[in-house]
Amino acid sequence: MMQFVITLPWAILLILFPLTGAIISFLWPTQSNKVGLVTVSFVLISVTFLAFSIIEHGVYHHAIGGWGSPLGIDLYADGLSLLMLLMTALVGLGVSVYATGYFSAEQSPRFWPLWLFVIAALNALFLSADIFNYYVTLELIGLAAVSLTAFGKSREAYSAAMRYLLATLLGSLLYLLGVVLLYHGFGSVDIATLSERCESTPILWAALTLISAGLLLKTALFPLHFWLPSAHASAPAPVSAILSALIVKSSFYIFLRLWLTIFGPLSEGAVENMFGLLGAIAVLWGSFQALRQTRLKLLIAYSTVAQIGYLFLAFSLAMSGAVVAWNAVVYLAFTHALAKSAMFLVSGNILYFGGHDRIMNLDRIAQHLPITTTAFALAGVSIIGLPPSGGFIGKWFLLEAALVQEQWGFVAILLIGSLLTAAYIFKVVSHAFTQSSLPHDSRPIPAHMEWAALLLAFAAILLGFFSSSILSVVGIGYPFELNGVKP
Amino acid sequence: MLFMYALTGVGLFFIGLYTLIIHVNLLRKILALNIMGCGVFLVLISLAMRSGYSSPDPVPHAMVITGIVVTVSATALALVLMLKVLEMTGKAELYDEEEV
Numbered sequence: 001m002m003q004f005v006i007t008l009p010w011a012i013l014l015i016l017f018p019l020t021g022a023i024i025s026f027l028w029p030t031q032s033n034k035v036g037l038v039t040v041s042f043v044l045i046s047v048t049f050l051a052f053s054i055i056e057h058g059v060y061h062h063a064i065g066g067w068g069s070p071l072g073i074d075l076y077a078d079g080l081s082l083l084m085l086l087m088t089a090l091v092g093l094g095v096s097v098y099a100t101g102y103f104s105a106e107q108s109p110r111f112w113p114l115w116l117f118v119i120a121a122l123n124a125l126f127l128s129a130d131i132f133n134y135y136v137t138l139e140l141i142g143l144a145a146v147s148l149t150a151f152g153k154s155r156e157a158y159s160a161a162m163r164y165l166l167a168t169l170l171g172s173l174l175y176l177l178g179v180v181l182l183y184h185g186f187g188s189v190d191i192a193t194l195s196e197r198c199e200s201t202p203i204l205w206a207a208l209t210l211i212s213a214g215l216l217l218k219t220a221l222f223p224l225h226f227w228l229p230s231a232h233a234s235a236p237a238p239v240s241a242i243l244s245a246l247i248v249k250s251s252f253y254i255f256l257r258l259w260l261t262i263f264g265p266l267s268e269g270a271v272e273n274m275f276g277l278l279g280a281i282a283v284l285w286g287s288f289q290a291l292r293q294t295r296l297k298l299l300i301a302y303s304t305v306a307q308i309g310y311l312f313l314a315f316s317l318a319m320s321g322a323v324v325a326w327n328a329v330v331y332l333a334f335t336h337a338l339a340k341s342a343m344f345l346v347s348g349n350i351l352y353f354g355g356h357d358r359i360m361n362l363d364r365i366a367q368h369l370p371i372t373t374t375a376f377a378l379a380g381v382s383i384i385g386l387p388p389s390g391g392f393i394g395k396w397f398l399l400e401a402a403l404v405q406e407q408w409g410f411v412a413i414l415l416i417g418s419l420l421t422a423a424y425i426f427k428v429v430s431h432a433f434t435q436s437s438l439p440h441d442s443r444p445i446p447a448h449m450e451w452a453a454l455l456l457a458f459a460a461i462l463l464g465f466f467s468s469s470i471l472s473v474v475g476i477g478y479p480f481e482l483n484g485v486k487p
Numbered sequence: 488m489l490f491m492y493a494l495t496g497v498g499l500f501f502i503g504l505y506t507l508i509i510h511v512n513l514l515r516k517i518l519a520l521n522i523m524g525c526g527v528f529l530v531l532i533s534l535a536m537r538s539g540y541s542s543p544d545p546v547p548h549a550m551v552i553t554g555i556v557v558t559v560s561a562t563a564l565a566l567v568l569m570l571k572v573l574e575m576t577g578k579a580e581l582y583d584e585e586e587v
Contacts, residue, residue, distance in 0.1 A: 132550055132553075136553060136557065139557045139561065142561075143560060143561060143564055146564060146568070147564065150568060150571070154575075155572070155575035155576050158568060158571045158572045158575055159572055159575075159576070159581050161568055162513065162565070162568045162569065162572055162581060163581055165561070165564065165565055165568060166507070166516055166520070166565075169520050169561055169565070170504075170507065170520065170523075172557075173500075173520065173523050173524060173527060176527050176554065177500060177526075177527045177530065180527060180530050180531045180534070180547075183531075183534075183546075183547065183550075184534040187537075189546075
């Protein structure tokens with residue numbers, strides 16, 4: 001029985017469930033909350049079974065409709081894809097439970113179809129095996145995400161959505177032109193085929209520049225992060241959580257994949273060092289800006305800019321030979337998704353409860369919303385990288401890689417970054433405990449909204465205890481082995 | 488000859504990019520993105536005829552069709568958002584919080 005269940009095509013269901021759910025919730029608006037919750041539960045179940053199947057049988061391969069590459073579309077899942085799918089499903093469930101309380105009966109029928117489309121597109125992206133499919137799924141994610149950003153219906157929200165749309169379309173077009181050049185130069189869009197055929201030619205380097213620029217714009221690496229803070233801060237809390245936790249990771253995942261399979265083996269190292277440098281500046285700049293903010297949501301959004309910097313720092317160390325830094329990439333990406341979504345949900349709770357998110361006036365929250373305050377503190381522990389959280393494991397691997405490589409500049413940046421992070425987290429926590437002079441109105445908050453935030457934050461801590469088993473699963477299919485031998 | 492079309496496509500791409508960056512008006516920005524898209528599609532189609540083959544490669548054509556569908560949807564969304572921004576702020580430009 002179990003064997004039969006595992007052999008079902010879970011990867012395809014991962015795309016079909018949310019797609020169907022989106023259409024049903026659109027056609028049946030009165031039941032959209034229920035339809036949405038059932039759908040995300042199915043998604044989590046599908047990921048679990050896909051995980052069983054991958055652990056048992058190794059890398060997953062499926063040619064849709066029996067047409068393999070080069071003509072048809074292939075689905076592919078190794079340990080890295082599985083991790084991203086799992087991240088999407090876990091964050092997705094938390095955000096969905098939260099959204100049933102956050103959105104009014106009038107808003108939820110508009111939220112669910114878009115959100116379920118985002119899940120479908122994310123899952124499709126993580127399962128894709130060709131660079132053109134990446135383009136299509138990126139656009140699907142982008143359009144749904146922009147519509148979600150405009151959900152607030154204020155002039156800030158519309159303007160932020162518009163800026164986000166222009167940035168994401170520009171990113172996609174740069175990426176697409178790169179894809180075109182790769183296809184012209186090497187006659188395939190299939191990643192596996194490209195990794196065999198690609199050679200160091202001018203076309204490859206032009207494609208690399210265009211593709212990397214497009215993806216960095218979408219991932220919001222400094223200095224291309226200009227669109228992120230306004231978009232992430234002016235969206236409703238569940239949407240901010242989705243944008244910060246999942247959507248920036250989707251373009252980062254493509255970036256990682258393409259560098260691992262196509263560009264990395266051919267590169268001399270100078271470009272990767274530049275990404276590392278940009279990452280380092282992003283860590284400092286993002287943390288510094290976060291510290292300066294007076295509104296909680298903007299603080300969390302700038303913290304995302306800094307955390308993206310860590311990902312690229314780890315990427316650059318890993319590419320220059322410190323294999324342990326790949327563990328840092330994996331861990332930082334996964335724990336950031338959980339902790340950051342928890343933080344945005346907390347900011348939503350505070351807005352819902354007190355009607356504002358000014359950090360100065362976060363009084364009485366610790367007394368009135370103890371679960372929410374705990375959730376913020378736990379998520380903060382993981383973002384700062386204190387033991388025993390998942391964030392600590394990620395930072396530890398990163399520090400180890402920097403020390404092994406004797407990159408003392410990066411070591412210094414890691415320490416300064418952690419200090420700044422601790423400073424802005426404690427800034428919020430201390431204001432939550434102090435007594436404010438102005439009493440203000442508040443409205444009661446549904447319990448499951450508080451628990452959703454707490455459980456996500458708790459999951460980020462829990463990740464710290466399972467590092468060896470998680471990393472062994474991520475290693476299935478050797479996603480981090482570069483084709484060319486590197487010292 | 489076909490190479491000329493590809494070069495034209497690259498030219499269109501960069502004209503669009505330039506316009507996107509220097510103009511403030513949102514309609515101009517949206518049109519600039521459309522021009523960039525057309526540039527990419529032109530490159531894609533003109534490079535489909537590879538040297539050594541008698542007939543053009545059909546795969547880029549399928550890609551261009553997909554790309555056109557995406558561009559139409561994106562443009563529609565962009566235009567709606569632009570109208571909303573216009574409605575809220577009175578001008579079709581990005582609203583900057585720090586200016587206020």
